[in-house]
Amino acid sequence: MKLTVFGATGGVGREIVRQALDTGHDVTAVVRDPARLTVTGERLEVVRADLTDPGALRGAVAGRDAVLSGIGARTRADAGVAARLTRAVLAAMDAEGVRRLLVVSAAPLGPVPEGHTVVDKAVLAIINAVLKDIYDDLRAMEAEVAASATRWTSVRPPKLTNKPVTGRYRSVVGGTPPRGRSLARADVAHAMLAMIDDPATVGRGVGVAY
Template identity: 40%
Template sequence: MKIAVIGATRGIGLEVVKQALEDDHDVTALVRDPDRMPVRHPRLHLVQGDARDPESVATAVQGQDVVCDCLGTKNVFARTVLFSTCAQNLARALRPEQLLIAVTGIGTGDSRGHGTFLYDHVVLPLVLGRIYADKERQERIIRDHIERWIIVRPGILTNGPRTGRYRALVDLHGVRGGRISRADVADFVLSQAKSPTFIGKTPLLIS
């Protein structure tokens, strides 16, 4: 399988790259600086560019079976259009048969209000508010303009190991918070890349 990863140099994106290569997939990673990619492999192809640039995104996704959007940002307090701009570029570049798996987070869409009290009332509005405003725009663009998509909403992220033990929930009744490792999020992303069962859905991932 040919898999493109956007946001590939760290976090969930890097885990997706590593696990995809372990599973013998061909991986194309869109990276701003190739020197920041800690993985080298014969089946890893690096495309230097920016997720905000339409031509970079189009080049990275061309000929791919699955595209994984795992973008993140270190500057949590600044206003951003990174996520929505990338989604717009993907909407223009993706062919109808290509599958997009986009990782957003708990607090978007109908997952809002299903975190812990501290997360819902302090962290999300006061720390992550600007990021999540753009993640909301990102999700709307994906739902409205991309044919085949899965939006993955992880709970609170940890650096724990890949366990394969987690829940993917679309019915959030009674759900309050939950954690999951970045490695397990990547495990789920790749499981859906191989056998998609959540197309057009927004599963919440928690251990």
Template identity: 40%
Template structure:
């Protein structure tokens, strides 16, 4: 499997958990040095997710691709998520790779289960503050859902630091009712556990405690 964003808060534990599960992993980093411990099934490489010439050889031969991208300045305009997804999807189609898991967000998704304060105050404020980020995540989701890949979008609640518990709620096609937060390590846990799960194909899954 290939993990883009392998040094991030979600990508890093994805790599570690995938190795523990017996997967061979290509950890793709960009900018931040890797601190992954050496492992016989781990290859760490620098690569730009929006550069076709860098992505294509990494994706070729993979069983699955995980997009766990992030930006340092979420209030500034970005095309990293959408351009990265399109580049990866093109490389996957060319190489015959079908499985894609991509981390998105829940803040731009309205849910009938949202509490009134969340629906009226919190989400509108969050959507104004993070509009550039959310706009590009929407473009990413559109590219993923329009593809012919066996995709899963993961929409976590508010991301927090914390240990992996393996205990959380999910909601395929929606958001977890009353779900306020989720540790990055548990998002990683979900991603690795669903790598080969056909029931998650073609689904946008909310995840929270």
């Protein structure tokens, strides 16, 4: 497949690029600073672009089978970037008639899983309070995506780690895996690539966790 990856220099985005190349896909990585992308490959095209300008992104998404986005705030000071940049991606996709989109969100935006204990709920409340700006940004991003003409999927992992890919994790379409504490960025990327052709995930949030 021909894939375009946004946020390709981030932890999840870089893994999407690496794993997609390893499995034989043609990948276009859209970045602001090509020097920060350490992945290389014959099937990789690196496009430097202003991610706030839909016109500058159209060539990067034209003719692609799917767009995968790892765009998101890395710190509370960056809150707002996910919704703002995803809006530009959606406009570029709409202009080029590209429909399949997968984005990274976060587990707290999904429904509370069954069996959540009082302690679990207390911890979740603290996390939501501390990271409120980032989660509000992701909610705005999800709203933009849901209102678009794309065949979207929002992937919602819990705490992210830098462990190697395992390919072994739980996923719940429209829900949240109970007692899901963490997931490696590499396995988030693995899950997103696996969902591209999965019709059950279209128009849904998908919780993923170990």
